[in-house]
Amino acid sequence: MRFSNLSVRHLSVKFKDRTGFLIRRRAFAAVRDIGFDIEANQTFCLLGESGSGKTTLAWSILGLHPFQGGRIVYNGRTIKKPNDAVHQQLRSNAQMVFQNPAASLDPYFSLYRSIAEPLIAKGVEKTARADRVRELALQTGLSIDLLGRRPSEVSGGQNQRACIARALSTRPAFLILDEPLTALDAIAQQKLVDLLCRIKEKFQLTYFLITHDMALAKEIATVVAVMYLGTIVETAPAPDFFANPCHPYAKALLSSALKPGLWQGRRIILQGEIPSPQAPPSGCGFHPRCPWKMAVCEKIPPGEFEVGQGHRVVCHLVAENAGKAS
Numbered sequence: 001m002r003f004s005n006l007s008v009r010h011l012s013v014k015f016k017d018r019t020g021f022l023i024r025r026r027a028f029a030a031v032r033d034i035g036f037d038i039e040a041n042q043t044f045c046l047l048g049e050s051g052s053g054k055t056t057l058a059w060s061i062l063g064l065h066p067f068q069g070g071r072i073v074y075n076g077r078t079i080k081k082p083n084d085a086v087h088q089q090l091r092s093n094a095q096m097v098f099q100n101p102a103a104s105l106d107p108y109f110s111l112y113r114s115i116a117e118p119l120i121a122k123g124v125e126k127t128a129r130a131d132r133v134r135e136l137a138l139q140t141g142l143s144i145d146l147l148g149r150r151p152s153e154v155s156g157g158q159n160q161r162a163c164i165a166r167a168l169s170t171r172p173a174f175l176i177l178d179e180p181l182t183a184l185d186a187i188a189q190q191k192l193v194d195l196l197c198r199i200k201e202k203f204q205l206t207y208f209l210i211t212h213d214m215a216l217a218k219e220i221a222t223v224v225a226v227m228y229l230g231t232i233v234e235t236a237p238a239p240d241f242f243a244n245p246c247h248p249y250a251k252a253l254l255s256s257a258l259k260p261g262l263w264q265g266r267r268i269i270l271q272g273e274i275p276s277p278q279a280p281p282s283g284c285g286f287h288p289r290c291p292w293k294m295a296v297c298e299k300i301p302p303g304e305f306e307v308g309q310g311h312r313v314v315c316h317l318v319a320e321n322a323g324k325a326s
Contacts (some may be wrong), residue, residue, distance in 0.1 A: 001208045003093060003173035004075045005062070006038040012069035013053075013060045017278055028278045030056045032230045034070070038223075040173075041091040043200070043207040043219035047237070047253060048212070049123065051274045052211045061208075063087045064096060090174075095229065097169035099179035101159035103153045111162040112147035118169045136165035139202075157188030161195070167191055171177050176208045181216060193219060202225045214257035218242050223310075229285040236311035246313045250289050283308055292317055 013031035031053045038044045046054050052054060060271055061072060063083045072079040074090045083088075098104045105114045119129045135230060137144055142161040151159050160180065176198070181189040197220060211217055216226060221238040226247060234247040242262070245251050252268040261319040270289045275281055281288050287297040295314060302316045 002204075004040050005073075005176070006075075006090075007073040008037075008061070008070070009035050009073070009074045011060065011071035011072065013056055013065055014068045028279075030230055030277050031060065031067075034230075034232055036225055036232060036235060038206060038208060039207055041200075041204055042071070042222045043209055043220050045096075045209045045224045046136045046227055047209065047224060047250075048227035049212060049214060049274050050251075052227045053277070054227055056225070057176055058096070058178060058208060058210060061146040062091055062176065067103055076231070078091060092175065093172055093307065094172065094174040095172040095180065097160075097163050097167050099178050100183050101156055101163045102151050102183075104163050105159060107151055109149055110148050111142070111159075112152070114151075114162055115147075115166045115169060118166060118306075129235070132169060133165075136168055138197065139168070140165045141191075155188070156184050157191060160184065160188075160192060164195065164199070165190075168203070171203075173204070174206045174208070176210070177302065179212070180209075181213065189216075213292065214254055214262050215259040218262060226253065229274060229280060231285065231314065233286065233314045234306070234312070240308055240311050244308075244311075246307055246311070246318050247286075247290055247315050248317065249286050252302070294320070 011031060011034040012029055014029050017026045017028055033321070034057060036044070044235070046057070048054050056065055060067045065179065066082040074086055077086045079087045079090070105111070115133045115136055124132065130304045131145065134144060137147060142158060142165060143198060146154055146158060149247045163314040180196070181192055193216065196207070199205065209217070209221065218238065224238050224241040225232050225237055226234040226249060228249050231241065234245070234250045235240070242254070245254055251265070252270050254263045255268040257263060257264065264284050268291065272289050275285065275288065283299045284290070284302050287293045296316050302314050302319070304312050304314050306312050306321045307318060
């Protein structure tokens with residue numbers, strides 16, 4: 001079954017507070033009331049600092065973390081509970097590429113064996129398996145001569161190519177890419193970006209890209225969502241987002257990018273760290289760090305406001321400015 005669309009509505013993911021031995025543990029929300037849509041062949045890019053809940057959200061979509069509220073609709077069918085039949089269909093059609101390629105591969109396996117693991121699990125015959133691994137190596141730019149080596153014997157870029165080859169082995173239509181370039185140097189990063197663009201076109205893939213790299217997002221994203229403290233604060237088509245970011249946090253992220261041309265205004269420096277989801281601030285979760293906060297931001301959670309076609313922002317300031325303009 002090919003990927004046609006994925007809709008997430010009011011999704012919430014909770015964890016138990018593990019601190020304390022005799023104290024009763026409380027649940028806290030790592031992902032709160034998330035909603036978005038991913039269409040076939042899009043590159044949906046999720047931006048945000050570490051600790052904002054991006055990976056937890058991705059893992060919940062794949063069923064690696066249970067979700068406690070909301071719903072996921074895959075190809076028109078609702079996932080009614082974690083790991084039900086529809087969720088299993090989604091998982092069989094999706095693969096994940098992780099941040100650290102060396103840690104994603106068994107250090108005692110050759111690259112050949114790592115790429116072949118999903119095929120072994122599916123019971124693919126040995127000769128067909130060998131042909132498929134060699135085909136994948138060529139498609140991902142991994143030299144056949146390297147297949148007999150272990151992860152410690154090749155570069156980070158070559159390990160990540162092996163991870164991408166392994167992800168493609170079962171012919172998925174949906175790839176979740178969790179910070180796939182972070183552990184690589186600049187040259188290896190650009191080569192991997194070119195590879196990801198090439199295989200997306202060749203295999204008609206849909207990407208869910210998690211990153212804090214603004215330049216990467218601008219280069220390959222079709223839709224951008226910005227996540228902060230477990231919630232999505234801005235969603236927009238990529239050209240609109242980079243031309244007109246609206247949420248103060250989105251502006252701060254763009255202003256911190258090192259690549260010229262991504263931000264034309266003055267540098268916005270945020271004070272402090274992202275709060276713990278175990279003790280989120282009242283009102284807007286971003287108000288303790290926001291340079292433009294108003295009194296209402298400390299008391300009342302902001303609603304979602306549409307500023308353009310497909311461009312939605314959760315912010316009191318945006319709503320107030322729009323009201324003044326009208």
